[in-house]
Amino acid sequence: MADKPDIVLAVQKTDVLNPEGFKIEKTKTEIKVTASDNAGLMYGTLELAEQIKLYGLEGVKPLVRNPYLEMRGPKFNIPLDVRTPSYSDVCDAAQYNMPHMWDFSFWKDYIDTMARYRYNYISLWSLHPFPSLVKVPGYEDIALDDVQRSTTNWQEYYNLLGIGFDAPEILDNVEVLKSITIDEKIEFWKKVMAYGKSRNVDFHFITWNIFDYGTQGKYGITDEIDNEITKDYFRKSIKQLFVTYPDLAGIGLATGENMHGANAEEKENWAYDTYALGILEAAKEMPERQFKFIHRQHQSGAQEIAEKFKAVVAAENVEFMFCFKYAKAHVYSATQQPYHEHANYLQQIEGMKTLWGLRNDDTFYFRWGAPDFTREFINNLPHNDVAKGIYFGSDQWIWGRDFLTKNPETPNQLEVQKHWYQWMLWGRLSYDPTLSNERFRDILGSHFPEVDANSLFSAWQNASMVYPLTTGFHWGSLDFQWYIEGCKSRPSQAANETGFHDVNRFISLGVHPKSGNQSIPDYVKMVSDGKSTALRTPLQVSDELMNVSSSALDVLKKFKEPTNKELQFTLNDIKTVSFLGKYYAHKIEGATYLALFRDSNKKEYQELAVKALEKALDFWKRYVHQAKQQNHNPLWTNRVGIVDWKQITEWVKQDIEIAKNER
Structure with missing residues (x-):
């Protein structure tokens, strides 16, 4: 040998x-x-x-x-404490995960997993994290001991801008999850950040503004934009964050969520007087250290921001970059996105670096894996010299530990390990978009040697395309406007009292502007006018959903019942999502025929609509049955409220009655 x-x-x-x-x-x-x-x-x-x-x-x-994108990281809305909440705290995922945020074993496993998938930073997003992290000179009494969680009887819906999370009924009913001093908290986060640095994973804190959660009115601090005490407190908090944490890489902010009545100039003046001056003071005192400053371009103009923050841009040891919500809330919609074009964003930033925000407010329950979609999406990102990198994550979910799986193989499994294939795809392809499908097939074959890797690869990719095919057609761009796994939004966005997107909403809601799809009203007009289109018609979208779903299900029929529990869960997810795809295929078909009937009064269209919606109900029931075999439900989310598949089934039935009773 x-x-x-x-x-x-x-x-x-x-x-x-x-x-x-x-x-x-x-x-x-x-x-x-x-x-x-x-x-x-x-x-x-x-x-x-x-x-x-x-x-x-x-x-x-x-x-x-060499890395294709320099920065590759998750967006992690962190539920630190009821007194210092994140944007996502009013939901089951945050309430369950709050204690895990103070467990070093969680962060060790999370960081190791991120590093293996080629992510190199973690962005922790919070409305106002400082009382849980630092002792600010002159404001020492604000620093919080212990970790608390509310035991209140939560409402279903809370303010979409993160306001009101300190209501008396929330803060007056609490439990102590962990007895810990502020000094012990500081040592904890020092340890977490140091471990991250050892794995080439930097930490950044990014905030929404102006929130004063945790200060409890001490020292005269308020959320008023013209409060000079508040400005002083924030400026010193930013500086102290870097003084306290030698391995903290950067700070970021968004203006606008709680700056009501202020114009863009007033918002940026406040941001400069607080965040910019804070980091500039830290940079001056620590000239040997490198800092990152991230400004989310949100409700302000990029050119105006760059002009206001030119001292930060010019600082030798501070790297200034923008951040833009590239895919709104649904990365799984289309591989090209229009919003930077609408904002004339690339011209606005004039060659400065930006982080593209890739929001996934879609795949919370079920495992996703479509390398072709991911690769094409990443290759379509505006790169040139402006792309600093991406962040990938959610506002409606906490990617902490799994709490939805019944009888899990690994209790409290990390979400990024449960959804390992999805997270690996976005990390690995952001580092190297030339990584081939052959490699991913081989990885699947190694991970699940019990089944044919080519078949599993194909079934998983086909089922995963249910998400962008549906959401690219039925387009609610923001998280509270659409959640595909529940066919639901906030009630105001569904134009009804339940939030369920019924057949009427499937007719009225438009399509993603880069999806190549034609809306139902435009299709009906086209048919009425006897014209044609190069766009994908609603019935063609329905056919494509049927095709990818049927293809996935056909592959699953060839597999034997697995003994490997993770493989069992994975195949169940593929089957579940395929049933969901057939539900949406028939729903789109039914909505299209109902719209044609309303326009033409041809009875055959009504009959076709009823028939399609009856099939949709059948596949919704199959979807729910399959999903509930291994998942807990109902689920309380912060953006679309309670997702109760059993209750939604009753609403699905009503679509048939809407079509039958149409006159």
């Missing part, structure tokens, strides 16, 4: 490698991984280990890789 080659790891500067890049070279006697820094060496070693696992030593292939 031939001698095995030596494996050599080396950090050395080279012209072909950027930061975090690596090179694998192979001879008969040696396999060498070279990188220009430790991060690149870690990624190169992970790549080599994966190749050896999948293909053996003899199958290792030489390659050179």
Whole structure:
């Protein structure tokens, strides 16, 4: 047997490698991984280990890789404490995950998982985190001991801007989840950030403004924009955050959520007097340290922001970047997005760097995995010299620990491990969008050796396309306007009292502007006028949903009942989502025929509508039955309220009556 080659790891500067890049070279006697820094060496070693696992030593292939996107991280709305809430705290996911935020084993596993998937930063989003994190000079009495959670009888709906989370009934009914001093909290987060740094995962805190949660009116602090005490407190809090945490990489902010009545100039003046001056003071006192400053372009103009913050832009040890909500709330809608174009954003930022926000307020229950969609989406991002990177995450979900799975294989499993394929796809392809489907098939084959990898790959990708096919057609751009796994929104967005998107809403709601779809009203007019279109008609969308769902289900029929519990859960999710896809296929079909009947008064259209909606009900029932085999429900969400599949079934039935009773 031939001698095995030596494996050599080396950090050395080279012209072909950027930061975090690596090179694998192979001879008969040696396999060498070279990188220009430790991060690149870690990624190169992970790549080599994966190749050896999948293909053996003899199958290792030489390659050179540099990161496509420089920053790759999750958006994590962090539920620290009832007194310092995040935007997402009023929901089951946050209430369940609050204690886990103060468990180092959670963060260790989370950071390790993120690093393996090639993410290199974590953004923690909060309305006002400082009382739970720092002791601010001159405002020491604000710092909070212990971790508290409310035991109130929660309402279904709360303010969509994060206002009112300190109502008396919330703060007057609490339990102590963890007895801990503020000094112990500081040591905890120092440890978390240091561990992240050891895995090339930086931490950033990003806030909405102006919120004064946790201050309890002490020192005269309020959320008024012209309160000079508040400005002083915020400025000192920003500086103290960096003084306290030597491994904290950056701070970010959004203006506007609680700045009612202020114009754009007033908002940015406040942001400069607080956040900008705070980080500039920290940067001046720590000239050897590098800082990042992230300004979300939200309810303000990018050029005006850049002009106001030019001192931050010019600071040698502060990197200024913008942040833009690229996909609104539904990354799973279309592989191209229009919102930066509508805002003339690239021209506004004039070549400055930006983080593209990729919001996923869709896949909370079920495992998703469509490499082709992910790769195309990433390749379509405006890159050039402006893309600093992405953040991927949710406002309606906390990607902490799983609490929905019945009889889980691993109790309290990390969500990013339960949804490992989805998170791996966005991380790995953001680092290297040339990574092939062959590699992902091989990874699936290694992960689930009991089934044919090609078949599993195909079924999973087809079922996953139910999300963008449906949401690209039925387009509620914001999280409270549409949640696909419950066919629901806030009541105001559904134009009814329940929030359920009935057949009437499927007629009236428009399509994603980059989806290539035609809306139902436009289709009806086209038919009436005897014209044609190059767009995908509603009935063609219905057919495509049927095709991807049927294709996935046909593959599943070939598989034997698995003994591997994770594989069992995965196949169940694919089957469940396929039933959901058939529900939406028939619903779109029924809505289309009902609209045609209303326009033409042709009885055959009404009959077709009723028939399609009866089929939709059948597949909704199959969806619910399949989903509830392994998932808890109802689920209370912060953006669309309670999602109760049993109750929704009654609303689905009403669609048939709407069509039958149409005159």
